Amino acid sequence: MNAGAHPLQTHEALFITEQMSRALHLCLDRVTARRSAVLFEGASRVGKSRCSEYVTGQLKDTLPEVFTTRHIARHRDPGKRQSALKELCASEHVLPEARGVDYLQHLLAYIEGQVTGRPAPQCVLVIDQIQRWLQNDFHVLADLYDYLESSGIQLTVIGFGQANAISERLSAFRVLEHDQLVARFFSEIIEFKGCENVGQLTAILQACDAGSEYPVGSGISYTAFFAPAAFAAGFRLAPLADWFWKAFATRVKGKYVDNLPMQHVREAILDLLLLIAPHDSVLFEIDERMIQEAVYCSGIAMFCNATDAL
Template sequence: MDMTELQDHPVFTRDFTVMTFAMAEACEIAVDAIFMRQTGIVFYGLSRVGKTYCLNEIKNKLIGFMPRTYVTHIEVKKKDGTYTNNIIWQLGKEENCYFKSRDIVIAKLDSFVERILLRCHERGCNHWVLLLDEFQKLRYFDLHLLADIFNMLQRKKITMTVLSFGMDGIFDLRDDIQHRDDGELLIGRFMTNFIEFPGCRDKASLKLILDAFDRSSEFPESSGISYTQGLMPRAFSSGFSLVQYIQPIWSALNREALGAYHNNLPLEHVFLSLRYLLRFGAMNDAPDFKLSQEAIERAVKLSCIKTFSLLAGEKKNHE
Protein backbone atom coordinates (compact mmCIF):
# COMPACT_ATOMS: atom_id res chain seq x y z
CA MET A 1 0.00 0.00 0.00
CA ASP A 2 1.08 3.58 -0.60
CA MET A 3 0.28 6.69 1.42
CA THR A 4 -2.74 7.57 -0.74
CA GLU A 5 -4.41 4.24 0.00
CA LEU A 6 -3.73 4.57 3.72
CA GLN A 7 -5.03 8.08 4.32
CA ASP A 8 -8.73 7.13 4.48
CA HIS A 9 -8.29 4.11 6.75
CA PRO A 10 -9.78 4.53 10.27
CA VAL A 11 -6.36 3.81 11.80
CA PHE A 12 -4.99 6.98 10.21
CA THR A 13 -8.12 9.13 10.32
CA ARG A 14 -8.36 8.17 14.02
CA ASP A 15 -12.01 7.37 13.51
CA PHE A 16 -12.18 4.43 15.89
CA THR A 17 -12.30 3.70 19.61
CA VAL A 18 -10.83 0.76 21.49
CA MET A 19 -12.76 -0.09 24.66
CA THR A 20 -9.86 -0.41 27.10
CA PHE A 21 -10.22 -1.92 30.56
CA ALA A 22 -10.15 1.56 32.13
CA MET A 23 -12.78 2.86 29.73
CA ALA A 24 -15.07 -0.14 30.21
CA GLU A 25 -14.88 0.19 34.00
CA ALA A 26 -15.49 3.94 33.91
CA CYS A 27 -18.48 3.51 31.59
CA GLU A 28 -20.00 0.89 33.88
CA ILE A 29 -19.51 3.07 36.97
CA ALA A 30 -20.85 6.17 35.22
CA VAL A 31 -23.96 4.54 33.78
CA ASP A 32 -24.74 2.94 37.15
CA ALA A 33 -24.28 6.27 38.96
CA ILE A 34 -26.63 7.97 36.50
CA PHE A 35 -29.18 5.18 36.79
CA MET A 36 -29.07 5.59 40.57
CA ARG A 37 -29.38 9.38 40.10
CA GLN A 38 -26.26 10.28 42.05
CA THR A 39 -25.61 14.02 42.07
CA GLY A 40 -21.90 14.08 41.26
CA ILE A 41 -19.02 11.83 40.26
CA VAL A 42 -15.53 12.88 39.14
CA PHE A 43 -13.02 10.82 37.16
CA TYR A 44 -9.47 12.15 37.27
CA GLY A 45 -6.25 11.20 35.53
CA LEU A 46 -3.15 12.39 33.76
CA SER A 47 -3.25 14.15 30.40
CA ARG A 48 -3.67 12.03 27.25
CA VAL A 49 -4.75 8.82 28.97
CA GLY A 50 -8.10 8.73 27.15
CA LYS A 51 -10.47 10.68 29.42
CA THR A 52 -12.15 12.65 26.63
CA TYR A 53 -12.66 9.53 24.50
CA CYS A 54 -14.21 7.85 27.52
CA LEU A 55 -16.56 10.77 28.13
CA ASN A 56 -17.73 10.59 24.52
CA GLU A 57 -18.31 6.86 24.90
CA ILE A 58 -20.37 7.44 28.04
CA LYS A 59 -22.45 9.99 26.14
CA ASN A 60 -23.07 7.45 23.38
CA LYS A 61 -24.10 4.82 25.92
CA LEU A 62 -26.54 7.20 27.57
CA ILE A 63 -28.16 7.97 24.24
CA GLY A 64 -28.37 4.28 23.38
CA PHE A 65 -29.26 2.66 26.70
CA MET A 66 -30.76 5.40 28.85
CA PRO A 67 -32.98 7.43 26.54
CA ARG A 68 -35.04 8.80 29.42
CA THR A 69 -32.40 11.36 30.26
CA TYR A 70 -31.46 14.65 28.66
CA VAL A 71 -27.69 15.00 28.23
CA THR A 72 -25.58 18.14 27.84
CA HIS A 73 -21.85 17.78 27.19
CA ILE A 74 -19.35 20.65 27.37
CA GLU A 75 -15.63 21.16 27.75
CA VAL A 76 -15.03 23.79 30.41
CA LYS A 77 -13.28 26.87 29.07
CA LYS A 78 -11.36 29.10 31.43
CA LYS A 79 -11.69 32.79 30.66
CA ASP A 80 -8.89 35.05 31.80
CA GLY A 81 -9.97 37.95 33.94
CA THR A 82 -13.40 36.58 34.83
CA TYR A 83 -14.47 35.13 38.14
CA THR A 84 -18.20 34.59 37.73
CA ASN A 85 -20.89 33.63 35.18
CA ASN A 86 -18.35 31.65 33.14
CA ILE A 87 -20.14 28.29 33.29
CA ILE A 88 -23.61 29.70 32.68
CA TRP A 89 -22.41 31.35 29.47
CA GLN A 90 -20.95 28.07 28.25
CA LEU A 91 -24.04 26.09 29.14
CA GLY A 92 -26.27 28.64 27.47
CA LYS A 93 -24.25 28.55 24.28
CA GLU A 94 -24.37 24.74 24.17
CA GLU A 95 -28.16 24.78 24.58
CA ASN A 96 -28.68 27.69 22.14
CA CYS A 97 -29.90 29.75 25.07
CA TYR A 98 -28.25 33.11 24.52
CA PHE A 99 -28.22 35.88 27.09
CA LYS A 100 -28.12 39.62 26.74
CA SER A 101 -25.03 41.32 28.07
CA ARG A 102 -27.13 43.34 30.50
CA ASP A 103 -28.90 40.27 31.93
CA ILE A 104 -28.30 39.77 35.64
CA VAL A 105 -27.28 36.37 36.95
CA ILE A 106 -30.74 35.34 38.14
CA ALA A 107 -32.20 36.16 34.72
CA LYS A 108 -29.62 33.92 33.07
CA LEU A 109 -30.32 31.12 35.50
CA ASP A 110 -34.09 31.41 34.98
CA SER A 111 -33.71 31.37 31.21
CA PHE A 112 -31.35 28.39 31.23
CA VAL A 113 -33.42 26.34 33.65
CA GLU A 114 -36.51 26.95 31.50
CA ARG A 115 -34.56 25.63 28.51
CA ILE A 116 -33.61 22.43 30.37
CA LEU A 117 -37.21 21.98 31.53
CA LEU A 118 -38.34 22.28 27.91
CA ARG A 119 -35.76 19.74 26.72
CA CYS A 120 -36.75 17.26 29.43
CA HIS A 121 -40.43 17.74 28.59
CA GLU A 122 -39.69 17.09 24.91
CA ARG A 123 -37.97 13.81 25.82
CA GLY A 124 -40.57 12.82 28.37
CA CYS A 125 -37.96 12.58 31.15
CA ASN A 126 -37.17 14.19 34.49
CA HIS A 127 -33.39 13.67 34.61
CA TRP A 128 -30.75 16.07 33.26
CA VAL A 129 -27.19 14.72 32.96
CA LEU A 130 -24.39 17.26 32.62
CA LEU A 131 -21.12 15.84 31.26
CA LEU A 132 -18.16 18.11 32.02
CA ASP A 133 -14.70 17.73 30.52
CA GLU A 134 -11.75 19.62 32.07
CA PHE A 135 -13.53 19.88 35.43
CA GLN A 136 -10.42 21.32 37.07
CA LYS A 137 -10.96 24.57 35.12
CA LEU A 138 -14.13 25.33 37.06
CA ARG A 139 -14.00 28.02 39.70
CA TYR A 140 -15.73 28.50 43.01
CA PHE A 141 -18.35 30.77 41.46
CA ASP A 142 -19.00 28.27 38.66
CA LEU A 143 -19.79 25.57 41.20
CA HIS A 144 -22.11 27.98 43.00
CA LEU A 145 -24.02 28.51 39.77
CA LEU A 146 -24.24 24.75 39.18
CA ALA A 147 -25.61 24.36 42.71
CA ASP A 148 -28.20 27.06 42.00
CA ILE A 149 -29.24 25.25 38.82
CA PHE A 150 -29.45 21.99 40.77
CA ASN A 151 -31.76 23.54 43.36
CA MET A 152 -33.95 25.27 40.79
CA LEU A 153 -34.39 22.05 38.81
CA GLN A 154 -35.06 20.05 41.96
CA ARG A 155 -37.95 22.35 42.81
CA LYS A 156 -39.34 21.54 39.36
CA LYS A 157 -39.00 17.78 40.03
CA ILE A 158 -36.00 17.40 37.69
CA THR A 159 -32.96 15.43 38.92
CA MET A 160 -29.52 16.76 37.95
CA THR A 161 -26.41 14.57 37.75
CA VAL A 162 -22.98 16.05 37.05
CA LEU A 163 -20.49 13.55 35.62
CA SER A 164 -17.03 15.04 35.23
CA PHE A 165 -13.55 14.25 33.94
CA GLY A 166 -10.51 16.26 34.93
CA MET A 167 -6.85 16.29 35.80
CA ASP A 168 -5.15 16.33 39.20
CA GLY A 169 -5.94 20.05 39.52
CA ILE A 170 -9.38 19.03 40.76
CA PHE A 171 -7.84 18.41 44.17
CA ASP A 172 -6.54 21.99 44.28
CA LEU A 173 -10.07 23.15 43.45
CA ARG A 174 -11.49 20.99 46.23
CA ASP A 175 -8.92 22.24 48.74
CA ASP A 176 -9.77 25.84 47.84
CA ILE A 177 -13.49 25.25 48.21
CA GLN A 178 -13.06 23.52 51.58
CA HIS A 179 -11.99 26.84 53.13
CA ARG A 180 -15.09 28.68 51.90
CA ASP A 181 -18.11 29.22 54.13
CA ASP A 182 -20.33 26.95 52.02
CA GLY A 183 -17.55 24.67 50.80
CA GLU A 184 -18.98 21.54 52.38
CA LEU A 185 -22.24 22.03 50.49
CA LEU A 186 -20.54 22.32 47.10
CA ILE A 187 -18.18 19.41 47.75
CA GLY A 188 -21.03 17.27 49.01
CA ARG A 189 -23.05 18.06 45.92
CA PHE A 190 -20.46 17.58 43.19
CA MET A 191 -17.12 16.33 44.55
CA THR A 192 -17.57 13.47 47.01
CA ASN A 193 -16.83 10.60 44.61
CA PHE A 194 -13.37 10.71 42.99
CA ILE A 195 -12.34 7.81 40.75
CA GLU A 196 -8.93 7.52 39.11
CA PHE A 197 -8.85 7.01 35.34
CA PRO A 198 -5.48 5.38 34.49
CA GLY A 199 -3.55 5.00 31.28
CA CYS A 200 -2.21 1.69 29.94
CA ARG A 201 -0.79 0.15 33.11
CA ASP A 202 0.15 -3.40 32.20
CA LYS A 203 0.69 -5.84 29.37
CA ALA A 204 -2.86 -7.16 29.73
CA SER A 205 -4.17 -3.68 28.90
CA LEU A 206 -1.81 -3.39 25.94
CA LYS A 207 -2.81 -6.87 24.75
CA LEU A 208 -6.45 -5.79 24.66
CA ILE A 209 -5.49 -2.91 22.35
CA LEU A 210 -3.32 -5.06 20.09
CA ASP A 211 -6.05 -7.70 19.90
CA ALA A 212 -8.49 -5.02 18.83
CA PHE A 213 -6.29 -4.16 15.83
CA ASP A 214 -5.67 -7.83 15.02
CA ARG A 215 -9.12 -9.32 15.56
CA SER A 216 -12.09 -7.28 16.80
CA SER A 217 -11.76 -4.22 14.55
CA GLU A 218 -13.33 -4.14 11.11
CA PHE A 219 -12.87 -2.14 7.92
CA PRO A 220 -14.63 -1.85 5.55
CA GLU A 221 -17.83 -2.17 7.58
CA SER A 222 -19.34 -5.69 7.60
CA SER A 223 -16.29 -7.05 5.77
CA GLY A 224 -14.96 -9.16 8.63
CA ILE A 225 -11.48 -7.76 7.86
CA SER A 226 -9.55 -6.50 10.88
CA TYR A 227 -7.32 -3.43 10.74
CA THR A 228 -4.11 -5.47 10.78
CA GLN A 229 -5.43 -7.86 8.15
CA GLY A 230 -6.60 -5.08 5.87
CA LEU A 231 -3.38 -3.10 6.08
CA MET A 232 -1.03 -6.10 5.86
CA PRO A 233 -2.97 -8.85 4.03
CA ARG A 234 0.04 -10.89 2.90
CA ALA A 235 1.77 -10.84 6.28
CA PHE A 236 -1.49 -11.49 8.11
CA SER A 237 -2.31 -14.51 5.93
CA SER A 238 1.06 -15.92 6.94
CA GLY A 239 0.34 -15.58 10.64
CA PHE A 240 1.52 -12.04 11.45
CA SER A 241 -0.19 -10.18 14.29
CA LEU A 242 0.69 -7.22 16.46
CA VAL A 243 0.02 -9.14 19.65
CA GLN A 244 3.00 -11.40 18.87
CA TYR A 245 5.18 -8.36 19.62
CA ILE A 246 3.55 -7.36 22.89
CA GLN A 247 6.74 -7.74 24.96
CA PRO A 248 9.07 -5.60 22.78
CA ILE A 249 6.32 -2.98 22.25
CA TRP A 250 5.58 -2.79 25.99
CA SER A 251 9.27 -2.58 26.86
CA ALA A 252 10.00 0.08 24.23
CA LEU A 253 7.09 2.26 25.40
CA ASN A 254 8.10 2.01 29.06
CA ARG A 255 11.74 2.80 28.33
CA GLU A 256 10.60 6.11 26.85
CA ALA A 257 7.81 6.92 29.32
CA LEU A 258 9.04 8.94 32.29
CA GLY A 259 7.77 9.86 35.73
CA ALA A 260 4.09 9.30 36.37
CA TYR A 261 3.68 7.83 32.87
CA HIS A 262 6.01 4.89 33.51
CA ASN A 263 3.76 1.81 33.66
CA ASN A 264 0.87 4.24 33.15
CA LEU A 265 1.26 4.89 29.44
CA PRO A 266 -0.58 7.79 27.77
CA LEU A 267 -2.94 6.15 25.28
CA GLU A 268 -2.53 8.89 22.71
CA HIS A 269 1.15 7.99 22.34
CA VAL A 270 0.48 4.25 22.47
CA PHE A 271 -1.91 4.55 19.52
CA LEU A 272 0.45 6.86 17.64
CA SER A 273 3.24 4.29 18.03
CA LEU A 274 0.94 1.59 16.66
CA ARG A 275 -0.05 3.78 13.71
CA TYR A 276 3.63 4.17 12.82
CA LEU A 277 4.11 0.41 13.07
CA LEU A 278 1.08 -0.36 10.92
CA ARG A 279 2.11 2.20 8.30
CA PHE A 280 5.57 0.64 8.17
CA GLY A 281 4.02 -2.81 7.86
CA ALA A 282 1.53 -1.75 5.19
CA MET A 283 4.26 -0.23 3.04
CA ASN A 284 6.47 -3.30 3.40
CA ASP A 285 3.81 -6.02 3.39
CA ALA A 286 5.13 -9.46 2.49
CA PRO A 287 4.44 -13.08 3.55
CA ASP A 288 7.66 -13.17 5.57
CA PHE A 289 7.31 -9.68 7.11
CA LYS A 290 8.47 -9.31 10.70
CA LEU A 291 8.79 -6.32 13.00
CA SER A 292 12.36 -5.72 14.04
CA GLN A 293 13.38 -4.29 17.40
CA GLU A 294 14.73 -1.28 15.52
CA ALA A 295 11.36 -0.66 13.83
CA ILE A 296 9.51 -0.87 17.13
CA GLU A 297 11.89 1.51 18.90
CA ARG A 298 11.74 3.94 15.99
CA ALA A 299 7.91 3.98 16.04
CA VAL A 300 7.88 4.64 19.78
CA LYS A 301 10.42 7.45 19.47
CA LEU A 302 8.39 9.04 16.67
CA SER A 303 5.38 9.14 19.01
CA CYS A 304 7.35 11.61 21.20
CA ILE A 305 6.22 9.87 24.37
CA LYS A 306 9.52 10.64 26.10
CA THR A 307 9.37 14.36 25.31
CA PHE A 308 5.72 14.58 26.33
CA SER A 309 6.15 12.73 29.64
CA LEU A 310 9.23 14.81 30.47
CA LEU A 311 7.46 18.12 29.76
CA ALA A 312 4.31 16.98 31.58
CA GLY A 313 6.42 16.12 34.62
CA GLU A 314 8.18 19.48 34.57
CA LYS A 315 4.87 21.31 34.28
CA LYS A 316 3.45 19.36 37.22
CA ASN A 317 6.53 20.15 39.35
CA HIS A 318 6.13 23.88 38.63
CA GLU A 319 2.46 23.96 39.60
Protein backbone atom coordinates in the same frame (compact mmCIF):
# COMPACT_ATOMS: atom_id res chain seq x y z
CA MET B 1 -7.15 2.84 -0.38
CA ASN B 2 -6.56 6.20 1.30
CA ALA B 3 -4.43 5.62 4.39
CA GLY B 4 -4.61 9.34 5.22
CA ALA B 5 -8.29 8.96 6.10
CA HIS B 6 -7.73 5.88 8.25
CA PRO B 7 -9.17 6.23 11.80
CA LEU B 8 -5.69 5.72 13.28
CA GLN B 9 -4.49 8.68 11.22
CA THR B 10 -7.46 10.94 11.92
CA HIS B 11 -7.56 10.16 15.67
CA GLU B 12 -11.09 8.75 15.26
CA ALA B 13 -10.07 5.22 16.27
CA LEU B 14 -11.75 4.33 19.55
CA PHE B 15 -10.29 1.60 21.73
CA ILE B 16 -12.64 0.57 24.54
CA THR B 17 -10.06 0.19 27.28
CA GLU B 18 -10.49 -1.38 30.69
CA GLN B 19 -10.57 2.10 32.23
CA MET B 20 -13.34 3.22 29.89
CA SER B 21 -15.44 0.15 30.66
CA ARG B 22 -14.92 0.73 34.38
CA ALA B 23 -15.86 4.40 34.07
CA LEU B 24 -19.00 3.57 32.12
CA HIS B 25 -20.08 0.98 34.71
CA LEU B 26 -19.59 3.51 37.51
CA CYS B 27 -21.46 6.24 35.62
CA LEU B 28 -24.40 3.97 34.87
CA ASP B 29 -24.57 3.07 38.55
CA ARG B 30 -24.36 6.69 39.74
CA VAL B 31 -26.94 7.92 37.25
CA THR B 32 -29.33 5.10 38.12
CA ALA B 33 -28.83 5.91 41.81
CA ARG B 34 -29.53 9.59 40.96
CA ARG B 35 -26.30 10.78 42.56
CA SER B 36 -25.34 14.44 42.31
CA ALA B 37 -21.84 13.99 40.85
CA VAL B 38 -18.86 11.79 40.12
CA LEU B 39 -15.50 13.13 38.95
CA PHE B 40 -12.73 11.31 37.11
CA GLU B 41 -9.22 12.74 37.37
CA GLY B 42 -6.08 11.72 35.57
CA ALA B 43 -2.90 12.78 33.83
CA SER B 44 -2.82 14.34 30.37
CA ARG B 45 -3.44 12.16 27.32
CA VAL B 46 -4.55 9.03 29.19
CA GLY B 47 -7.92 9.06 27.40
CA LYS B 48 -10.25 11.14 29.58
CA SER B 49 -11.79 13.15 26.73
CA ARG B 50 -12.39 10.06 24.60
CA CYS B 51 -13.95 8.41 27.64
CA SER B 52 -16.27 11.40 28.17
CA GLU B 53 -17.47 10.99 24.57
CA TYR B 54 -17.90 7.25 25.01
CA VAL B 55 -19.77 7.56 28.31
CA THR B 56 -22.10 10.20 26.86
CA GLY B 57 -22.98 8.04 23.87
CA GLN B 58 -23.51 4.93 25.95
CA LEU B 59 -25.69 6.74 28.49
CA LYS B 60 -27.87 8.06 25.68
CA ASP B 61 -28.26 4.56 24.23
CA THR B 62 -28.67 2.71 27.53
CA LEU B 63 -30.82 5.25 29.38
CA PRO B 64 -32.85 7.02 26.68
CA GLU B 65 -35.31 8.30 29.28
CA VAL B 66 -32.53 10.43 30.81
CA PHE B 67 -31.54 13.68 29.12
CA THR B 68 -27.77 13.40 28.68
CA THR B 69 -25.56 16.08 27.20
CA ARG B 70 -21.80 16.66 26.97
CA HIS B 71 -20.00 19.95 27.40
CA ILE B 72 -16.33 20.93 27.04
CA ALA B 73 -15.45 23.51 29.67
CA ARG B 74 -13.57 26.55 28.45
CA HIS B 75 -10.89 28.63 30.10
CA ARG B 76 -12.36 31.84 31.49
CA ASP B 77 -11.31 34.91 33.38
CA PRO B 78 -12.44 35.20 37.02
CA GLY B 79 -15.40 37.33 38.04
CA LYS B 80 -17.91 36.41 35.35
CA ARG B 81 -20.79 34.79 37.21
CA GLN B 82 -23.00 34.31 34.16
CA SER B 83 -20.24 32.94 31.94
CA ALA B 84 -20.66 29.27 32.89
CA LEU B 85 -24.40 29.40 32.22
CA LYS B 86 -23.87 31.25 28.94
CA GLU B 87 -21.28 28.64 28.00
CA LEU B 88 -23.73 25.82 28.67
CA CYS B 89 -26.42 27.54 26.60
CA ALA B 90 -23.96 27.98 23.74
CA SER B 91 -22.95 24.33 23.98
CA GLU B 92 -26.59 23.32 23.54
CA HIS B 93 -27.09 25.88 20.74
CA VAL B 94 -29.81 27.63 22.72
CA LEU B 95 -28.29 31.06 23.33
CA PRO B 96 -31.12 33.58 23.75
CA GLU B 97 -31.41 36.09 20.93
CA ALA B 98 -32.62 38.93 23.16
CA ARG B 99 -30.25 40.85 25.40
CA GLY B 100 -30.57 40.90 29.17
CA VAL B 101 -31.98 37.37 29.41
CA ASP B 102 -31.37 35.47 32.65
CA TYR B 103 -29.23 32.57 31.47
CA LEU B 104 -30.13 30.44 34.48
CA GLN B 105 -33.85 30.67 33.79
CA HIS B 106 -33.26 30.22 30.07
CA LEU B 107 -31.25 27.03 30.63
CA LEU B 108 -33.78 25.76 33.14
CA ALA B 109 -36.58 26.16 30.62
CA TYR B 110 -34.55 24.32 28.00
CA ILE B 111 -33.79 21.36 30.29
CA GLU B 112 -37.39 21.23 31.49
CA GLY B 113 -38.47 21.02 27.87
CA GLN B 114 -36.18 18.04 27.30
CA VAL B 115 -37.53 16.00 30.23
CA THR B 116 -41.20 16.97 30.16
CA GLY B 117 -43.39 13.89 30.37
CA ARG B 118 -40.69 11.56 31.57
CA PRO B 119 -41.60 9.53 34.69
CA ALA B 120 -38.48 10.40 36.72
CA PRO B 121 -37.02 13.56 35.15
CA GLN B 122 -33.23 13.56 35.17
CA CYS B 123 -30.51 15.52 33.42
CA VAL B 124 -26.95 14.19 33.14
CA LEU B 125 -24.32 16.81 32.39
CA VAL B 126 -21.00 15.32 31.24
CA ILE B 127 -18.29 17.97 31.53
CA ASP B 128 -14.93 17.41 29.91
CA GLN B 129 -11.97 19.54 31.06
CA ILE B 130 -13.90 20.39 34.22
CA GLN B 131 -10.67 21.62 35.84
CA ARG B 132 -11.03 24.78 33.73
CA TRP B 133 -14.03 25.89 35.76
CA LEU B 134 -13.30 28.36 38.51
CA GLN B 135 -14.75 28.48 42.01
CA ASN B 136 -17.62 30.70 41.00
CA ASP B 137 -18.59 28.36 38.17
CA PHE B 138 -19.30 25.63 40.70
CA HIS B 139 -21.49 28.03 42.65
CA VAL B 140 -23.43 28.65 39.44
CA LEU B 141 -23.65 24.88 38.90
CA ALA B 142 -25.05 24.57 42.43
CA ASP B 143 -27.68 27.18 41.56
CA LEU B 144 -28.66 25.14 38.51
CA TYR B 145 -28.84 22.00 40.63
CA ASP B 146 -31.08 23.67 43.23
CA TYR B 147 -33.48 25.17 40.71
CA LEU B 148 -33.78 21.90 38.80
CA GLU B 149 -34.40 20.06 42.05
CA SER B 150 -37.17 22.48 42.95
CA SER B 151 -38.79 21.57 39.62
CA GLY B 152 -38.53 17.86 40.37
CA ILE B 153 -35.54 17.27 38.07
CA GLN B 154 -32.42 15.46 39.26
CA LEU B 155 -29.10 16.79 37.96
CA THR B 156 -26.14 14.40 37.84
CA VAL B 157 -22.74 15.84 36.92
CA ILE B 158 -20.05 13.58 35.45
CA GLY B 159 -16.74 15.40 35.22
CA PHE B 160 -13.41 14.55 33.60
CA GLY B 161 -10.35 16.64 34.38
CA GLN B 162 -6.71 17.00 35.31
CA ALA B 163 -5.81 15.45 38.66
CA ASN B 164 -3.82 18.32 40.17
CA ALA B 165 -6.33 20.98 39.14
CA ILE B 166 -9.31 19.12 40.57
CA SER B 167 -7.43 18.64 43.84
CA GLU B 168 -6.67 22.37 43.93
CA ARG B 169 -10.37 23.20 43.51
CA LEU B 170 -11.28 20.79 46.31
CA SER B 171 -8.62 22.21 48.64
CA ALA B 172 -9.78 25.77 47.97
CA PHE B 173 -13.39 24.91 48.77
CA ARG B 174 -12.34 23.20 52.00
CA VAL B 175 -10.30 26.22 53.09
CA LEU B 176 -13.29 28.47 52.41
CA GLU B 177 -15.55 25.96 54.22
CA HIS B 178 -17.85 25.63 51.23
CA ASP B 179 -18.98 22.28 52.57
CA GLN B 180 -22.12 22.10 50.45
CA LEU B 181 -20.17 22.36 47.21
CA VAL B 182 -17.66 19.77 48.39
CA ALA B 183 -20.43 17.37 49.39
CA ARG B 184 -22.39 17.88 46.20
CA PHE B 185 -19.69 17.85 43.52
CA PHE B 186 -16.43 16.60 45.07
CA SER B 187 -17.47 13.74 47.34
CA GLU B 188 -16.51 11.09 44.79
CA ILE B 189 -13.28 11.59 42.84
CA ILE B 190 -12.00 8.54 40.97
CA GLU B 191 -8.58 8.10 39.41
CA PHE B 192 -8.57 7.55 35.65
CA LYS B 193 -5.50 5.88 34.17
CA GLY B 194 -4.19 4.96 30.75
CA CYS B 195 -2.83 1.57 29.75
CA GLU B 196 -1.58 -0.05 32.96
CA ASN B 197 -0.12 -3.41 31.98
CA VAL B 198 0.74 -5.83 29.20
CA GLY B 199 -2.67 -7.47 29.39
CA GLN B 200 -4.46 -4.20 28.66
CA LEU B 201 -2.01 -3.43 25.86
CA THR B 202 -2.65 -6.88 24.38
CA ALA B 203 -6.39 -6.15 24.31
CA ILE B 204 -5.77 -2.88 22.44
CA LEU B 205 -3.57 -4.60 19.88
CA GLN B 206 -6.11 -7.40 19.55
CA ALA B 207 -8.73 -4.78 18.70
CA CYS B 208 -6.54 -3.69 15.77
CA ASP B 209 -6.32 -7.31 14.61
CA ALA B 210 -9.96 -8.34 14.92
CA GLY B 211 -12.22 -5.80 16.63
CA SER B 212 -11.80 -2.96 14.13
CA GLU B 213 -12.81 -2.20 10.56
CA TYR B 214 -11.82 0.19 7.80
CA PRO B 215 -13.28 1.07 5.37
CA VAL B 216 -16.66 0.74 7.06
CA GLY B 217 -18.45 -2.38 5.90
CA SER B 218 -15.33 -3.91 4.38
CA GLY B 219 -14.56 -6.42 7.11
CA ILE B 220 -10.91 -5.33 6.92
CA SER B 221 -9.25 -4.87 10.31
CA TYR B 222 -6.79 -2.06 11.01
CA THR B 223 -3.86 -4.48 10.86
CA ALA B 224 -5.07 -6.05 7.62
CA PHE B 225 -5.55 -2.63 6.02
CA PHE B 226 -1.85 -1.73 6.28
CA ALA B 227 -0.41 -5.23 5.79
CA PRO B 228 -2.93 -7.37 3.88
CA ALA B 229 -0.46 -10.00 2.63
CA ALA B 230 1.26 -10.45 5.99
CA PHE B 231 -2.12 -10.54 7.74
CA ALA B 232 -3.37 -13.23 5.37
CA ALA B 233 -0.24 -15.21 6.21
CA GLY B 234 -0.96 -14.97 9.95
CA PHE B 235 0.75 -11.77 11.10
CA ARG B 236 -0.96 -10.14 14.10
CA LEU B 237 -0.13 -7.26 16.46
CA ALA B 238 -1.39 -8.82 19.70
CA PRO B 239 1.57 -11.22 20.12
CA LEU B 240 3.87 -8.18 20.05
CA ALA B 241 2.49 -6.72 23.28
CA ASP B 242 5.53 -7.68 25.36
CA TRP B 243 7.88 -5.93 22.92
CA PHE B 244 5.64 -2.86 22.86
CA TRP B 245 5.51 -2.74 26.66
CA LYS B 246 9.27 -3.12 26.93
CA ALA B 247 9.81 -0.29 24.44
CA PHE B 248 7.46 2.02 26.34
CA ALA B 249 8.87 1.03 29.75
CA THR B 250 12.34 2.27 28.80
CA ARG B 251 11.00 5.68 27.81
CA VAL B 252 8.22 6.61 30.25
CA LYS B 253 8.80 8.10 33.69
CA GLY B 254 7.01 9.84 36.54
CA LYS B 255 3.23 9.60 36.48
CA TYR B 256 3.31 7.62 33.22
CA VAL B 257 5.05 4.55 34.63
CA ASP B 258 2.46 1.75 34.30
CA ASN B 259 0.12 4.44 33.02
CA LEU B 260 0.78 4.74 29.29
CA PRO B 261 -0.92 7.73 27.63
CA MET B 262 -3.39 6.39 25.09
CA GLN B 263 -2.54 9.01 22.50
CA HIS B 264 1.03 7.74 22.32
CA VAL B 265 -0.07 4.10 22.31
CA ARG B 266 -2.26 4.82 19.28
CA GLU B 267 0.52 6.73 17.55
CA ALA B 268 3.04 3.93 18.19
CA ILE B 269 0.63 1.39 16.67
CA LEU B 270 0.12 3.60 13.63
CA ASP B 271 3.86 4.23 13.26
CA LEU B 272 4.55 0.49 13.34
CA LEU B 273 1.90 -0.25 10.71
CA LEU B 274 3.30 2.50 8.51
CA LEU B 275 6.78 1.00 8.90
CA ILE B 276 5.46 -2.46 7.98
CA ALA B 277 3.35 -1.40 4.97
CA PRO B 278 6.22 -0.96 2.45
CA HIS B 279 7.54 -4.42 3.38
CA ASP B 280 4.19 -6.20 3.32
CA SER B 281 4.39 -9.75 2.00
CA VAL B 282 3.42 -13.27 2.99
CA LEU B 283 7.06 -13.75 4.05
CA PHE B 284 7.18 -10.68 6.31
CA GLU B 285 8.74 -11.22 9.75
CA ILE B 286 8.61 -8.55 12.45
CA ASP B 287 11.79 -7.28 14.06
CA GLU B 288 11.81 -5.90 17.62
CA ARG B 289 13.80 -2.94 16.35
CA MET B 290 10.79 -1.84 14.30
CA ILE B 291 8.71 -1.68 17.47
CA GLN B 292 11.43 0.28 19.24
CA GLU B 293 11.46 2.75 16.35
CA ALA B 294 7.66 3.03 16.32
CA VAL B 295 7.50 3.79 20.04
CA TYR B 296 10.33 6.30 19.66
CA CYS B 297 8.48 8.02 16.78
CA SER B 298 5.39 8.36 18.98
CA GLY B 299 7.25 11.04 20.93
CA ILE B 300 6.56 9.44 24.30
CA ALA B 301 10.01 10.21 25.75
CA MET B 302 9.87 13.91 24.84
CA PHE B 303 6.32 14.12 26.19
CA CYS B 304 7.32 12.57 29.53
CA ASN B 305 10.36 14.84 29.79
CA ALA B 306 8.17 17.89 29.16
CA THR B 307 5.45 16.94 31.64
CA ASP B 308 7.76 15.55 34.34
CA ALA B 309 8.76 19.10 35.28
CA LEU B 310 5.16 20.30 35.65
